[in-house]
Amino acid sequence: MSDKVNVYINSKRYQAIKGEPLLNVARRNRVDIxxxxxxxxxxxxGACRLxxxxxxxxxxxxxxxSCTLACSEGLSVVTDTDEIKKHRKVLFELYLSQAPSSEKIKDMAARYGVFATRFELKHQENDKLNSKxxxxxxxxxxxxxIMAAGVINFIGRGHNxxxxTPYFESSDVCLGCRACLEVCPTKAITIEDRSNIRIMASWSNTEVELKKCAVCGKYYAPERLDEKVDSLFYYKDKDEKLKDMCPECRKKYAAKKHTLIVKGEAEKYAK
Ligand code: SF4
Ligand code: FES
Structure with missing residues (x-):
């Protein structure tokens, strides 16, 4: 039985996988939600309600x-009714007060004609997330x-x-992977690399040591992350030399190795 279904967004038909969130289908087809x-x-x-x-x-x-709405045959939705716009306008006012320094929120709100908020601004002194x-x-x-690291969490309740990190203390389990920064929609998180140390400024200034490439000498990845990746993946043709190289040097080394293997001079690549 096919797991493909037809869904309708603003009366236009799209193919979807049965059960997938409708928001996925909209994004795939550039329908703005x-x-x-x-x-x-x-x-x-289903937290932001936008x-x-x-x-x-x-x-x-x-x-x-739409992120929690599972696709089924014949599902039909509209995305921009007056009622929906009204809800989104109030939500944008709330987000403008919650994250007054976020350009992303300002841009999103402006598209709905929202440029100011009736709610109290949540500007905080020394906010580690930059009021975003x-x-x-x-x-x-x-x-x-995803990272199974458990470094950060929600702290406090309601308005506060x-x-x-727990008790705002620096973390000794943070991998320094930057995944938090990559997913943050408002670019609220600050992370800085200073020589061999990655400073997770937003997360109580947690410091993570970076690993140096054995070939070019560049600091390229957090030590802890590298160890974790190594412990999780087993490469069949494991070449120990690759372990201590940055991605660029790995690529060059692998290309050279491949050329020598093709030429029948495989024994040279160890040199
Ligand atoms: S991802 Fe960004 S906006 Fe979302 S909770 Fe984390 S810091 Fe805040
Ligand atoms: S509630 Fe659907 S994306 Fe936030």
């Missing part, structure tokens, strides 16, 4: 979040569910909720 807390590699969470659509045909009619965090939770979930 604003969203802050969705990342394909994580289970939908991705609302109105279900016209489907199991449950009415407003719902919307508490979408993507960094926390990526750190916990923050994201950081």
């Amino acid at each position: 604003p969203a802050l807390c969705y990342e394909e590699s994580l289970k939908p969470y 991705c609302l659509v109105d279900v016209k045909e489907g199991a449950k009619k009415g407003l719902t979040t 965090c919307v508490l979408c939770g993507l960094c926390v979930r990526t750190c916990n569910e 909720t923050k994201i950081n």
Whole structure:
């Protein structure tokens, strides 16, 4: 039985995989639905509420979040009704107050004609997330569910909720992988590399040691991350030399090795 289904977004038909979030289909087909807390590699969470659509045909009619809406045959939604716009406008006002320094939020809000907020600005002195965090939770979930590191979490409640390390203490389990920074939709997180140290400035200034490439001498990856990757993956034709090289030197070494193997001079590549 095929797992393909037909869904309709604003009356236009699209193919989808049965059960996949409708937001995926919209993104694949460049249908603009604003969203802050969705990342394909994580289970939908439905926290930001921006991705609302109105279900016209489907199991449950009415407003719902498209990141948690599973595709089924004949599902039909509209993405931009007056009611949806009204909801999004209020949400953008809330996000403008929550993350007053975020250019991304300002841009998203402007597209809905929202340029100011009636809510109190949450500008905080010395905010480690630069007054840009919307508490979408993507960094926390990526750190916990994908990297299995568990370095950061939500701290406090309500208006005082923050994201950081437990007790705001520097972490001795942080891998320094930067995955949190990559997923953050508002670029709230600060990480700096200074010579052989990566400083996770947003996460209580946690310091992570970087590894030096044995060939070119460049610092290229956190030691702890490198060890973790090594312990998780087993390469069949493991060449120990590759272990201590940066990606660029690895590529050059692998290309040279391949050429020598093709020429029948494989014994030379060890030199
Ligand atoms: S730091 Fe970024 S990813 Fe983490 S909760 Fe805030 S906005 Fe979301
Ligand atoms: S992306 Fe759907 S609720 Fe945030």
